[in-house]
Amino acid sequence: MRRLPALSASLRLAALTAIAAMALQACSPRYNWRESSDNGAHFVVLLPAKPSSVTREIDLDGPRVEMSMTAAEVDGVTFAVGTAELPDAAAAERALAAMRTALLNNIAGQAQGAPAWPGKTAGLDHSMDLEARGVARGRPLRLAARLASRDRRVYQILMVGEEKSFTDENLETFFSSFKPT
Template sequence: MRAHTFFRTGRLLAMAALVASCSPTYNWREYTSQDGAYTVLFPAKPSSFTRSIDLNGMRVDLTMTAAEVEGTTFAVGSGAAPDAAAAQAALPAMRQALLRNIGAADSGAAPDEKGRLAVDAGGTGNGQPVKLVGRFEARGTRFYQVIVLGKRSTVTPEQTEQFLTSFKPQ
């Protein structure tokens, strides 16, 4: 009788584990920005807001679209500059602002061959250690920041890579 109870309990635990593994924490879905400026895969249903910001003397409307999963935020910020040179100049300003927000030093990273800037930094948010990973790029007069920000333990390389590589500016 004990062996039967043991195997029955084992089967129930195995079924519970199987059901738990089927409930996705990350529910990836394709998102196209309202102005059609980009597409990206978000791990949950995103929400958007627009606000006016100052990027080193350039006043722009920046639209942030973000989704949060288990305390990790996946976000895309996009805006338009008066010309392509101003859009490119917005990239280091956005990068510096985000680094400043988490109290991380700016290493002054150089753009890659496509003119993109990257960030991979640790800092503090809400009194806890956080990790910021992302990239900043411009296409014509449009500029973008694509970032993942969360507790160091929840910013996984696989989910970060999924999000960053899915971003496609139009």
């Protein structure tokens, strides 16, 4: 008879251990916000996970430039900041319009209203906020972006992904944390 209570105690201990592990896992943050920047330190921003970076040549309606993109993805949403330096500051407005068109084309999207994302735009020469909904690879997507310039540098600050994973808190944290340097 003693074996049955001992076995029962072992099962209880295993069940309690499993419940404790699940509780700890539930408490671990999926959004582990951390300060990040590009390799050239042209900005600082909070990203929700360890970022990765890539640089590639793009056409911004005239000038071909190297754009560096620093991004992190959590819960089906990509948080990214891209930056490039133009040959001439006079090309900034045209470059921002080209970025807007490319973003909409990437998700076969339509712009939605006139958003005003959180965060300061003081110190930027040009700034435009964009919200769009579209589809890529058969998935419905939402895009929230701020396209901005300062002198010859252009910035693309964006969140793109599944609608259900967008929260006001994440929009606030991400867009408010962006600072050009």
